[in-house]
Amino acid sequence: MGHFRPMLAQHNVTEQQWRVLRLLSERGQIDATELAQGAALLAPSLTRMIKALEDRKLIRTTKDTADGRRLLVRIDDAGAKLLEEVRPESLKIYEELELRIGHDKIEALISLLNEVTDKATTR
Amino acid sequence: MGHFRPMLAQHNVTEQQWRVLRLLSERGQIDATELAQGAALLAPSLTRMIKALEDRKLIRTTKDTADGRRLLVRIDDAGAKLLEEVRPESLKIYEELELRIGHDKIEALISLLNEVTDKATTR
DNA sequence: CAATAATTGTTAACGTGTTAAGTATCGGAG
DNA sequence: CTCCGATACTTAACACGTTAACAATTATTG
Numbered sequence: 001m002g003h004f005r006p007m008l009a010q011h012n013v014t015e016q017q018w019r020v021l022r023l024l025s026e027r028g029q030i031d032a033t034e035l036a037q038g039a040a041l042l043a044p045s046l047t048r049m050i051k052a053l054e055d056r057k058l059i060r061t062t063k064d065t066a067d068g069r070r071l072l073v074r075i076d077d078a079g080a081k082l083l084e085e086v087r088p089e090s091l092k093i094y095e096e097l098e099l100r101i102g103h104d105k106i107e108a109l110i111s112l113l114n115e116v117t118d119k120a121t122t123r
Numbered sequence: 124m125g126h127f128r129p130m131l132a133q134h135n136v137t138e139q140q141w142r143v144l145r146l147l148s149e150r151g152q153i154d155a156t157e158l159a160q161g162a163a164l165l166a167p168s169l170t171r172m173i174k175a176l177e178d179r180k181l182i183r184t185t186k187d188t189a190d191g192r193r194l195l196v197r198i199d200d201a202g203a204k205l206l207e208e209v210r211p212e213s214l215k216i217y218e219e220l221e222l223r224i225g226h227d228k229i230e231a232l233i234s235l236l237n238e239v240t241d242k243a244t245t246r
Numbered sequence: 247c248a249a250t251a252a253t254t255g256t257t258a259a260c261g262t263g264t265t266a267a268g269t270a271t272c273g274g275a276g
Numbered sequence: 277c278t279c280c281g282a283t284a285c286t287t288a289a290c291a292c293g294t295t296a297a298c299a300a301t302t303a304t305t306g
Contacts (some may be wrong), residue, residue, distance in 0.1 A: 002243075003243070005294090009295090014260095014261065014262080016261085016262070017261090031284085032284075032285070033283090033284065033285085041262085041263090042262090042263065042264070042265095043284080043285065043286080044262095044263085044264080044265090044285095044286075044287080044288090045261085045262055045263065045264090046285090047285070047286055047287080048261080048262080048286095049261085049262085052261085067271080067272070067283095067284085068270075068271050068272080068284095069270065069271045069272065069283065069284040069285065070271095070283095070284065070285085071284080071285070097243060100242050100243070101238075101239055101242050101243065105235060105238065105239065106239075108231075108235060109232075109235045109236070109239060112228060112231060112232045112235065113232070115224075115228065116224055116228065116229075116232060119223050119224050128264090132265090137291065137292080139291085139292070140291095154254085155254075155255070156253090156254070156255085164292085164293090165292090165293065165294070165295095166254080166255065166256080167255090167256075167257080167258090167292095167293085167294080167295090168291090168292055168293065168294090169255090170255065170256055170257080171256095171291080171292080172291090172292090175291090190253095190254085190301080190302070191254095191300075191301050191302080192253065192254040192255065192300065192301045192302065193253095193254065193255085193301095194254080194255070
């Protein structure tokens with residue numbers, strides 16, 4: 001991820017915040033729990049992040065009227081704009097990494113990691 | 124590492140602190156830079172940790188007389204004792220993991236990770 | 247030898263990971 | 277309808293990762 005961080009830093013966004021924004025861009029309006037799962041964040045981290053991102057108008061939140069416990073989150077204009085600005089460069093970095101490491105090895109690594117974390121978690 | 128943390132938590136030591144203590148136990152007295160490299164820690168993290176561990180008498184430090192910039196670190200009695208207490212249980216956990224995942228896959232994973240991080244780091 | 251550069255470590259500021267405890271709301275059993 | 281457990285977050289406390297700026301010491305160069 002060290003390859004992406006400089007680019008993200010220029011936009012004052014962290015890796016995790018970027019992940020959250022991309023997820024919101026893909027899925028539209030979702031609740032915090034789904035967001036946490038999708039972005040691989042724990043609830044406390046997400047709570048902090050939502051505040052920060054909302055202050056910067058990158059996202060917007062509303063309480064679910066049907067279930068008062070749920071917090072619905074969606075991307076805001078500034079967030080969508082940021083993603084647009086970052087996209088071309090991020091695609092380029094991905095391509096470079098894939099070129100350097102090789103598609104097969106990336107697949108193999110992801111597969112092994114999934115298997116291991118799965119078995120290691122299955123107590 | 125989630126398997127080790129509960130055990131380490133009982134001794135009020137983090138994963139990283141454990142790594143530092145093991146390294147000191149293996150290598151004897153070494154300077155902070157070597158320690159940081161060996162334990163995969165950045166200098167600022169190590170600075171904080173050294174203070175914490177020294178307060179708890181788990182390690183001891185002295186300034187290098189030959190080179191006044193260097194800080195020499197070695198394990199202290201309480202630290203060695205802690206390692207002794209943790210060792211049997213940690214060996215057991217390693218065995219369980221190896222049993223569950225399989226030796227070959229662990230090797231394959233380590234090899235792939237090394238290769239990938241190497242290539243990904245080479246600019 | 248003096249000025250400057252490089253090395254070693256520290257401090258500060260911020261964001262995140264992790265655990266535990268707390269609040270608010272929902273849902274179901276009695 | 278009420279109580280009570282479950283769910284969805286929030287808050288707090290502490291440790292680490294990361295970057296940048298800084299201090300102290302050593303090495304180099306002119």
